[in-house]
Amino acid sequence: MRDQPAAPLVSVSGLQKSYGALKVLKGIDLTMKPGERLVVIGPSGGGKSTLLRVMMGLETINGGSVTLAGKPYIRAGATPARTVIDIAVRRSIGMVFQHYTLFPHLNVMQNLILAPCKVRGENKVKASERAAALLTRFGLGEKLTAYPSQLSGGQKQRVAIARALMLDPRLMLFDEVTSALDPELVGEVEQVILQLAKQDMPMMIVTHDMWFAKNIASRVLFCAGGVIVEDGPPEQVLGSPKEERTRDFIDRVFHIRQ
Protein backbone atom coordinates (compact mmCIF):
# COMPACT_ATOMS: atom_id res chain seq x y z
CA MET A 1 0.00 0.00 0.00
CA ARG A 2 2.61 2.47 1.10
CA ASP A 3 4.65 2.42 -2.04
CA GLN A 4 1.78 2.82 -4.48
CA PRO A 5 0.64 6.37 -5.09
CA ALA A 6 -2.56 6.36 -3.06
CA ALA A 7 -5.71 6.83 -5.11
CA PRO A 8 -7.69 9.79 -3.79
CA LEU A 9 -10.38 8.98 -1.26
CA VAL A 10 -12.33 12.09 -2.10
CA SER A 11 -12.17 14.38 -5.03
CA VAL A 12 -14.22 17.50 -5.39
CA SER A 13 -14.16 19.18 -8.75
CA GLY A 14 -15.58 22.46 -9.94
CA LEU A 15 -18.06 22.50 -7.10
CA GLN A 16 -20.50 25.40 -7.23
CA LYS A 17 -23.32 26.13 -4.86
CA SER A 18 -25.66 29.10 -4.69
CA TYR A 19 -28.49 30.02 -2.39
CA GLY A 20 -30.71 31.98 -4.74
CA ALA A 21 -28.52 34.74 -6.15
CA LEU A 22 -25.87 34.28 -3.45
CA LYS A 23 -22.88 32.29 -4.71
CA VAL A 24 -21.56 30.46 -1.70
CA LEU A 25 -19.13 27.99 -3.30
CA LYS A 26 -17.45 29.33 -6.43
CA GLY A 27 -15.75 26.35 -7.98
CA ILE A 28 -14.00 24.24 -5.34
CA ASP A 29 -11.36 21.71 -6.42
CA LEU A 30 -9.97 19.43 -3.78
CA THR A 31 -8.54 15.94 -3.45
CA MET A 32 -8.06 14.06 -0.24
CA LYS A 33 -5.94 10.93 0.16
CA PRO A 34 -6.89 8.05 2.46
CA GLY A 35 -5.83 8.72 6.04
CA GLU A 36 -5.63 12.48 5.55
CA ARG A 37 -7.16 14.80 8.11
CA LEU A 38 -8.20 18.09 6.61
CA VAL A 39 -8.90 21.01 8.87
CA VAL A 40 -10.93 23.76 7.25
CA ILE A 41 -10.61 27.25 8.68
CA GLY A 42 -11.90 30.57 7.47
CA PRO A 43 -14.12 33.55 8.19
CA SER A 44 -17.80 33.26 8.99
CA GLY A 45 -19.89 32.93 5.85
CA GLY A 46 -16.92 31.68 3.85
CA GLY A 47 -18.72 28.48 2.89
CA LYS A 48 -17.09 25.93 5.24
CA SER A 49 -20.34 24.44 6.49
CA THR A 50 -21.79 24.52 3.00
CA LEU A 51 -18.82 22.55 1.66
CA LEU A 52 -19.26 19.85 4.30
CA ARG A 53 -23.03 19.77 3.86
CA VAL A 54 -22.63 19.31 0.11
CA MET A 55 -20.13 16.48 0.66
CA MET A 56 -22.61 14.86 3.06
CA GLY A 57 -25.25 15.00 0.34
CA LEU A 58 -27.48 17.40 2.25
CA GLU A 59 -27.56 20.12 -0.41
CA THR A 60 -28.30 20.46 -4.07
CA ILE A 61 -25.50 21.96 -6.15
CA ASN A 62 -25.21 24.23 -9.18
CA GLY A 63 -22.11 22.74 -10.74
CA GLY A 64 -19.34 20.18 -10.38
CA SER A 65 -19.15 16.80 -8.71
CA VAL A 66 -17.87 14.95 -5.67
CA THR A 67 -16.31 11.50 -5.83
CA LEU A 68 -15.69 9.03 -3.01
CA ALA A 69 -13.26 6.17 -3.63
CA GLY A 70 -13.68 6.50 -7.37
CA LYS A 71 -17.46 6.72 -7.30
CA PRO A 72 -18.93 10.08 -8.29
CA TYR A 73 -21.79 10.24 -5.81
CA ILE A 74 -22.81 13.87 -6.18
CA ARG A 75 -23.20 15.36 -9.62
CA ALA A 76 -24.77 18.61 -10.76
CA GLY A 77 -27.78 18.27 -13.02
CA ALA A 78 -29.41 20.62 -15.50
CA THR A 79 -30.90 22.51 -12.56
CA PRO A 80 -30.00 22.38 -8.83
CA ALA A 81 -33.15 20.35 -8.19
CA ARG A 82 -31.76 17.73 -10.58
CA THR A 83 -28.61 17.16 -8.52
CA VAL A 84 -27.82 13.45 -8.57
CA ILE A 85 -26.98 12.00 -5.18
CA ASP A 86 -26.00 8.33 -4.85
CA ILE A 87 -27.57 7.34 -1.57
CA ALA A 88 -25.65 4.09 -1.22
CA VAL A 89 -22.32 5.91 -1.41
CA ARG A 90 -23.54 8.69 0.86
CA ARG A 91 -24.12 6.10 3.57
CA SER A 92 -20.40 5.55 3.89
CA ILE A 93 -19.90 9.12 5.12
CA GLY A 94 -20.56 10.19 8.70
CA MET A 95 -21.20 13.71 9.92
CA VAL A 96 -21.40 15.43 13.29
CA PHE A 97 -22.94 18.87 13.54
CA GLN A 98 -22.43 22.01 15.58
CA HIS A 99 -25.78 21.77 17.32
CA TYR A 100 -26.96 18.79 19.27
CA THR A 101 -28.70 16.30 17.02
CA LEU A 102 -29.36 13.33 19.27
CA PHE A 103 -32.96 12.21 18.93
CA PRO A 104 -34.52 13.39 22.21
CA HIS A 105 -37.09 10.59 22.48
CA LEU A 106 -34.46 7.84 22.28
CA ASN A 107 -31.90 6.95 24.90
CA VAL A 108 -28.19 6.80 24.12
CA MET A 109 -28.22 3.14 23.12
CA GLN A 110 -31.34 3.57 20.97
CA ASN A 111 -29.79 6.58 19.26
CA LEU A 112 -26.79 4.44 18.32
CA ILE A 113 -28.58 1.36 17.06
CA LEU A 114 -31.43 3.07 15.19
CA ALA A 115 -29.60 3.41 11.88
CA PRO A 116 -27.68 0.10 11.97
CA CYS A 117 -30.91 -1.80 12.65
CA LYS A 118 -33.19 0.13 10.30
CA VAL A 119 -30.80 0.93 7.48
CA ARG A 120 -28.56 -2.11 7.44
CA GLY A 121 -30.97 -4.56 9.04
CA GLU A 122 -28.37 -5.44 11.64
CA ASN A 123 -29.40 -7.73 14.45
CA LYS A 124 -30.39 -5.69 17.51
CA VAL A 125 -28.31 -7.67 19.99
CA LYS A 126 -25.22 -7.43 17.84
CA ALA A 127 -25.68 -3.72 17.24
CA SER A 128 -26.16 -3.15 20.97
CA GLU A 129 -22.92 -4.97 21.71
CA ARG A 130 -21.01 -2.86 19.23
CA ALA A 131 -22.64 0.28 20.61
CA ALA A 132 -21.76 -0.58 24.20
CA ALA A 133 -18.14 -1.24 23.24
CA LEU A 134 -17.89 2.05 21.37
CA LEU A 135 -19.49 4.06 24.16
CA THR A 136 -17.23 2.48 26.75
CA ARG A 137 -14.23 3.44 24.65
CA PHE A 138 -15.49 7.03 24.63
CA GLY A 139 -15.96 7.08 28.42
CA LEU A 140 -19.74 6.79 28.21
CA GLY A 141 -20.15 3.24 29.49
CA GLU A 142 -22.38 4.47 32.33
CA LYS A 143 -24.74 6.37 30.06
CA LEU A 144 -26.22 3.65 27.88
CA THR A 145 -29.77 4.17 29.11
CA ALA A 146 -29.56 7.92 29.71
CA TYR A 147 -31.70 10.25 27.61
CA PRO A 148 -30.11 13.17 25.76
CA SER A 149 -31.72 15.67 28.15
CA GLN A 150 -29.75 14.03 30.98
CA LEU A 151 -26.37 14.52 29.29
CA SER A 152 -23.92 17.42 29.28
CA GLY A 153 -23.11 19.08 25.98
CA GLY A 154 -19.77 17.30 25.80
CA GLN A 155 -21.40 13.94 26.42
CA LYS A 156 -24.03 14.63 23.77
CA GLN A 157 -21.38 15.36 21.16
CA ARG A 158 -19.41 12.25 22.08
CA VAL A 159 -22.56 10.17 21.69
CA ALA A 160 -23.23 11.86 18.34
CA ILE A 161 -19.73 10.88 17.19
CA ALA A 162 -20.25 7.30 18.36
CA ARG A 163 -23.61 7.23 16.56
CA ALA A 164 -21.99 8.23 13.28
CA LEU A 165 -19.25 5.62 13.75
CA MET A 166 -21.80 2.83 14.16
CA LEU A 167 -22.17 2.78 10.37
CA ASP A 168 -18.42 2.25 9.81
CA PRO A 169 -17.94 5.40 7.74
CA ARG A 170 -15.00 5.73 5.35
CA LEU A 171 -14.95 9.47 5.91
CA MET A 172 -16.04 11.58 8.88
CA LEU A 173 -17.11 15.21 8.64
CA PHE A 174 -17.07 17.43 11.74
CA ASP A 175 -18.62 20.88 11.49
CA GLU A 176 -17.61 22.97 14.53
CA VAL A 177 -18.65 20.21 16.87
CA THR A 178 -17.29 22.03 19.93
CA SER A 179 -18.56 25.53 19.16
CA ALA A 180 -21.75 25.17 21.16
CA LEU A 181 -19.93 23.76 24.21
CA ASP A 182 -18.87 25.40 27.44
CA PRO A 183 -15.08 25.82 27.28
CA GLU A 184 -14.40 23.20 29.95
CA LEU A 185 -16.21 20.55 27.87
CA VAL A 186 -14.34 21.14 24.63
CA GLY A 187 -11.36 18.98 25.57
CA GLU A 188 -13.27 15.74 26.13
CA VAL A 189 -14.83 15.93 22.67
CA GLU A 190 -11.55 16.81 20.97
CA GLN A 191 -9.88 13.87 22.72
CA VAL A 192 -12.40 11.50 21.15
CA ILE A 193 -11.68 12.91 17.70
CA LEU A 194 -7.94 12.67 18.32
CA GLN A 195 -8.47 9.03 19.28
CA LEU A 196 -10.11 8.46 15.88
CA ALA A 197 -7.25 10.25 14.19
CA LYS A 198 -4.81 7.76 15.73
CA GLN A 199 -6.75 5.01 13.98
CA ASP A 200 -6.27 6.76 10.66
CA MET A 201 -9.91 7.66 10.17
CA PRO A 202 -10.03 10.07 7.23
CA MET A 203 -11.75 13.23 8.34
CA MET A 204 -12.59 16.78 7.46
CA ILE A 205 -12.94 19.16 10.36
CA VAL A 206 -14.19 22.71 10.55
CA THR A 207 -12.93 24.33 13.74
CA HIS A 208 -11.96 27.68 15.24
CA ASP A 209 -9.78 26.01 17.88
CA MET A 210 -6.12 26.69 17.06
CA TRP A 211 -4.70 24.10 19.46
CA PHE A 212 -7.02 21.44 18.10
CA ALA A 213 -6.32 22.39 14.48
CA LYS A 214 -2.59 22.07 15.00
CA ASN A 215 -2.88 18.76 16.81
CA ILE A 216 -5.24 17.00 14.47
CA ALA A 217 -4.55 18.34 11.01
CA SER A 218 -2.41 16.62 8.43
CA ARG A 219 -3.42 19.42 6.08
CA VAL A 220 -5.16 22.76 6.49
CA LEU A 221 -7.45 24.55 4.07
CA PHE A 222 -8.20 28.23 4.37
CA CYS A 223 -11.58 28.81 2.83
CA ALA A 224 -13.00 32.31 2.29
CA GLY A 225 -15.46 33.88 -0.10
CA GLY A 226 -16.43 30.51 -1.51
CA VAL A 227 -12.95 29.49 -2.68
CA ILE A 228 -9.99 27.66 -1.17
CA VAL A 229 -7.50 30.44 -0.68
CA GLU A 230 -4.68 28.36 0.75
CA ASP A 231 -4.05 24.66 1.10
CA GLY A 232 -1.01 23.15 2.78
CA PRO A 233 0.54 21.48 5.80
CA PRO A 234 -0.53 22.89 9.18
CA GLU A 235 2.85 24.47 9.93
CA GLN A 236 2.59 26.49 6.75
CA VAL A 237 -1.04 27.57 6.72
CA LEU A 238 -1.30 28.16 10.47
CA GLY A 239 2.32 29.16 11.04
CA SER A 240 3.59 31.12 8.08
CA PRO A 241 0.79 31.53 5.57
CA LYS A 242 1.72 32.55 2.06
CA GLU A 243 -1.47 34.37 1.28
CA GLU A 244 -2.23 37.82 2.62
CA ARG A 245 -5.85 36.91 3.41
CA THR A 246 -4.85 33.84 5.38
CA ARG A 247 -2.36 35.87 7.38
CA ASP A 248 -4.98 38.52 8.19
CA PHE A 249 -7.45 35.88 9.29
CA ILE A 250 -4.99 34.00 11.48
CA ASP A 251 -3.83 37.25 13.08
CA ARG A 252 -7.34 38.37 13.72
CA VAL A 253 -8.84 35.11 14.94
CA PHE A 254 -6.01 33.39 16.72
CA HIS A 255 -3.93 36.42 17.74
CA ILE A 256 -0.82 34.26 17.53
CA ARG A 257 1.50 33.03 14.84
CA GLN A 258 4.73 31.22 15.20
Place this chain on the structure above:
Amino acid sequence: MNYSFDFQSVTRNLGPLFDGLAVTLQLTVAANAIGLTLGFVLALLLMSPWRLVRLPVILFVEFFRCTPALVQIIWFFYCVPMLFNVFLGSITMGILALGFNLAAFNAEAYRASIQAIPREQLDAGIALGLNPVQRILYIVLPTAIRASIPVLLTNGIVIFQQSALVAIVAVQDLMYQAKSLATQTYRPIETFSVAALIYFAVSFPVTQLVDYLERRRLAVAG
Protein backbone atom coordinates in the same frame (compact mmCIF):
# COMPACT_ATOMS: atom_id res chain seq x y z
CA MET B 1 -87.49 31.38 44.09
CA ASN B 2 -89.20 28.57 45.86
CA TYR B 3 -88.28 25.68 43.71
CA SER B 4 -87.89 22.40 45.51
CA PHE B 5 -85.04 20.42 44.12
CA ASP B 6 -85.61 16.76 43.45
CA PHE B 7 -82.36 15.17 42.46
CA GLN B 8 -83.76 11.72 43.12
CA SER B 9 -85.73 11.88 39.91
CA VAL B 10 -82.34 12.03 38.20
CA THR B 11 -80.39 9.64 40.40
CA ARG B 12 -83.12 7.04 39.95
CA ASN B 13 -82.56 7.34 36.22
CA LEU B 14 -78.77 7.37 36.05
CA GLY B 15 -78.82 4.28 33.84
CA PRO B 16 -79.78 6.06 30.61
CA LEU B 17 -77.37 8.89 31.43
CA PHE B 18 -74.49 6.45 31.74
CA ASP B 19 -75.57 4.72 28.54
CA GLY B 20 -75.39 8.17 26.97
CA LEU B 21 -71.96 8.75 28.50
CA ALA B 22 -70.78 5.48 26.96
CA VAL B 23 -71.88 6.71 23.53
CA THR B 24 -70.23 10.08 24.15
CA LEU B 25 -66.98 8.37 25.13
CA GLN B 26 -67.21 6.14 22.10
CA LEU B 27 -67.61 9.21 19.89
CA THR B 28 -64.70 10.90 21.65
CA VAL B 29 -62.32 7.97 21.41
CA ALA B 30 -63.12 7.27 17.77
CA ALA B 31 -62.94 10.95 16.80
CA ASN B 32 -59.57 11.18 18.54
CA ALA B 33 -58.31 8.13 16.70
CA ILE B 34 -59.16 9.91 13.44
CA GLY B 35 -57.92 13.26 14.68
CA LEU B 36 -54.54 11.97 15.83
CA THR B 37 -53.74 9.97 12.70
CA LEU B 38 -55.44 11.95 9.94
CA GLY B 39 -54.22 15.15 11.60
CA PHE B 40 -50.61 14.02 11.23
CA VAL B 41 -51.06 13.07 7.60
CA LEU B 42 -52.73 16.43 6.91
CA ALA B 43 -49.84 18.22 8.63
CA LEU B 44 -47.34 16.47 6.34
CA LEU B 45 -49.45 17.32 3.28
CA LEU B 46 -49.73 20.95 4.42
CA MET B 47 -45.94 21.15 4.22
CA SER B 48 -45.71 19.52 0.82
CA PRO B 49 -43.59 21.42 -1.69
CA TRP B 50 -46.35 20.96 -4.31
CA ARG B 51 -49.17 23.48 -4.33
CA LEU B 52 -51.54 20.99 -5.87
CA VAL B 53 -51.17 18.82 -2.80
CA ARG B 54 -51.26 21.69 -0.32
CA LEU B 55 -54.31 23.51 -1.68
CA PRO B 56 -57.04 20.93 -1.11
CA VAL B 57 -55.64 20.20 2.34
CA ILE B 58 -55.63 23.89 3.25
CA LEU B 59 -59.25 24.08 2.09
CA PHE B 60 -60.18 21.07 4.20
CA VAL B 61 -58.45 22.38 7.30
CA GLU B 62 -59.79 25.91 6.98
CA PHE B 63 -63.32 24.67 6.33
CA PHE B 64 -63.33 22.87 9.67
CA ARG B 65 -61.56 25.66 11.51
CA CYS B 66 -63.70 28.48 10.16
CA THR B 67 -67.23 27.12 10.41
CA PRO B 68 -69.20 26.34 13.58
CA ALA B 69 -69.01 22.71 14.67
CA LEU B 70 -72.79 22.67 14.87
CA VAL B 71 -73.06 23.62 11.21
CA GLN B 72 -70.50 20.96 10.29
CA ILE B 73 -72.46 18.27 12.09
CA ILE B 74 -75.75 19.26 10.52
CA TRP B 75 -74.08 19.49 7.13
CA PHE B 76 -72.65 16.01 7.57
CA PHE B 77 -75.99 14.54 8.58
CA TYR B 78 -78.19 16.19 6.01
CA CYS B 79 -76.05 17.36 3.12
CA VAL B 80 -73.48 14.59 2.74
CA PRO B 81 -76.15 11.87 2.34
CA MET B 82 -77.93 13.95 -0.28
CA LEU B 83 -74.84 15.06 -2.15
CA PHE B 84 -72.94 11.79 -2.15
CA ASN B 85 -75.71 9.31 -1.55
CA VAL B 86 -74.07 7.78 1.53
CA PHE B 87 -75.34 7.53 5.05
CA LEU B 88 -73.37 5.32 7.36
CA GLY B 89 -75.48 5.27 10.50
CA SER B 90 -75.81 8.18 12.86
CA ILE B 91 -72.95 7.27 15.19
CA THR B 92 -70.54 6.77 12.29
CA MET B 93 -71.57 10.07 10.75
CA GLY B 94 -71.09 11.76 14.11
CA ILE B 95 -67.65 10.20 14.49
CA LEU B 96 -66.64 11.35 11.01
CA ALA B 97 -67.85 14.92 11.53
CA LEU B 98 -66.12 15.22 14.91
CA GLY B 99 -63.04 13.33 13.73
CA PHE B 100 -62.51 15.52 10.66
CA ASN B 101 -63.01 18.63 12.76
CA LEU B 102 -60.43 17.40 15.25
CA ALA B 103 -58.04 16.37 12.48
CA ALA B 104 -58.09 19.93 11.15
CA PHE B 105 -57.17 21.39 14.52
CA ASN B 106 -54.60 18.69 15.29
CA ALA B 107 -52.98 19.21 11.88
CA GLU B 108 -52.12 22.75 12.90
CA ALA B 109 -50.69 21.55 16.21
CA TYR B 110 -48.57 18.91 14.49
CA ARG B 111 -47.40 21.35 11.86
CA ALA B 112 -46.16 23.80 14.48
CA SER B 113 -44.27 21.01 16.25
CA ILE B 114 -42.81 19.60 13.05
CA GLN B 115 -41.58 23.03 12.01
CA ALA B 116 -39.96 23.41 15.42
CA ILE B 117 -37.74 20.35 14.87
CA PRO B 118 -34.22 21.69 14.36
CA ARG B 119 -33.01 21.31 10.78
CA GLU B 120 -29.76 19.66 11.83
CA GLN B 121 -31.73 16.95 13.62
CA LEU B 122 -33.34 15.95 10.34
CA ASP B 123 -30.00 16.33 8.55
CA ALA B 124 -28.52 13.91 11.09
CA GLY B 125 -31.22 11.46 10.06
CA ILE B 126 -30.16 11.80 6.42
CA ALA B 127 -26.49 11.48 7.36
CA LEU B 128 -27.35 8.26 9.18
CA GLY B 129 -28.82 6.88 5.98
CA LEU B 130 -32.48 6.81 7.03
CA ASN B 131 -34.83 7.08 4.07
CA PRO B 132 -37.64 9.67 4.03
CA VAL B 133 -40.26 7.28 5.40
CA GLN B 134 -37.92 6.13 8.18
CA ARG B 135 -37.14 9.75 9.05
CA ILE B 136 -40.85 10.49 9.39
CA LEU B 137 -41.54 7.35 11.42
CA TYR B 138 -38.55 7.39 13.74
CA ILE B 139 -37.71 11.10 14.06
CA VAL B 140 -40.48 13.46 12.94
CA LEU B 141 -43.50 11.58 14.28
CA PRO B 142 -42.23 10.83 17.81
CA THR B 143 -40.70 14.29 18.23
CA ALA B 144 -43.79 16.07 16.93
CA ILE B 145 -46.20 13.99 19.00
CA ARG B 146 -44.27 14.62 22.18
CA ALA B 147 -44.13 18.34 21.54
CA SER B 148 -47.83 18.45 20.66
CA ILE B 149 -49.21 16.35 23.52
CA PRO B 150 -50.66 19.27 25.55
CA VAL B 151 -52.41 20.74 22.51
CA LEU B 152 -53.59 17.33 21.30
CA LEU B 153 -55.06 16.56 24.72
CA THR B 154 -56.77 19.95 24.87
CA ASN B 155 -58.21 19.51 21.38
CA GLY B 156 -59.28 15.97 22.31
CA ILE B 157 -61.18 17.11 25.36
CA VAL B 158 -62.79 19.96 23.42
CA ILE B 159 -64.15 17.31 21.05
CA PHE B 160 -65.49 15.39 24.05
CA GLN B 161 -67.48 18.50 24.91
CA GLN B 162 -68.40 19.38 21.31
CA SER B 163 -69.75 15.88 20.89
CA ALA B 164 -72.83 17.08 22.81
CA LEU B 165 -73.82 18.74 19.55
CA VAL B 166 -74.60 15.42 17.89
CA ALA B 167 -77.64 15.08 20.20
CA ILE B 168 -79.32 17.45 17.79
CA VAL B 169 -79.20 14.84 15.03
CA ALA B 170 -80.53 12.08 17.28
CA VAL B 171 -77.32 10.34 18.25
CA GLN B 172 -78.16 8.95 21.68
CA ASP B 173 -75.23 10.44 23.55
CA LEU B 174 -75.12 11.88 27.06
CA MET B 175 -76.73 15.15 26.01
CA TYR B 176 -79.49 13.37 24.10
CA GLN B 177 -80.29 11.15 27.07
CA ALA B 178 -80.28 14.17 29.38
CA LYS B 179 -82.75 15.94 27.13
CA SER B 180 -85.16 13.04 27.00
CA LEU B 181 -84.83 12.46 30.73
CA ALA B 182 -85.58 16.12 31.38
CA THR B 183 -88.71 15.87 29.26
CA GLN B 184 -89.85 12.69 30.98
CA THR B 185 -89.28 13.88 34.53
CA TYR B 186 -90.05 17.56 34.05
CA ARG B 187 -86.83 18.16 35.98
CA PRO B 188 -84.57 20.02 33.52
CA ILE B 189 -82.61 21.88 36.19
CA GLU B 190 -81.55 18.74 38.05
CA THR B 191 -81.04 16.68 34.91
CA PHE B 192 -78.89 19.17 33.03
CA SER B 193 -76.94 19.96 36.21
CA VAL B 194 -76.09 16.30 36.61
CA ALA B 195 -75.20 16.05 32.91
CA ALA B 196 -72.93 19.08 33.23
CA LEU B 197 -71.28 17.49 36.26
CA ILE B 198 -70.59 14.32 34.31
CA TYR B 199 -68.99 16.29 31.46
CA PHE B 200 -67.00 18.22 34.05
CA ALA B 201 -65.87 15.09 35.88
CA VAL B 202 -64.35 13.70 32.71
CA SER B 203 -62.85 16.95 31.39
CA PHE B 204 -61.38 18.36 34.58
CA PRO B 205 -58.71 15.69 35.18
CA VAL B 206 -57.58 16.04 31.58
CA THR B 207 -57.22 19.81 31.77
CA GLN B 208 -55.29 19.36 35.02
CA LEU B 209 -53.01 16.89 33.28
CA VAL B 210 -52.42 19.39 30.48
CA ASP B 211 -51.52 22.07 33.02
CA TYR B 212 -49.12 19.69 34.73
CA LEU B 213 -47.45 18.77 31.43
CA GLU B 214 -47.10 22.43 30.49
CA ARG B 215 -45.56 23.28 33.87
CA ARG B 216 -43.16 20.37 33.60
CA ARG B 217 -42.15 21.38 30.12
CA LEU B 218 -41.52 24.97 31.20
CA ALA B 219 -39.45 23.68 34.12
CA VAL B 220 -37.33 21.53 31.81
CA ALA B 221 -36.93 24.32 29.26
CA GLY B 222 -36.21 26.98 31.88
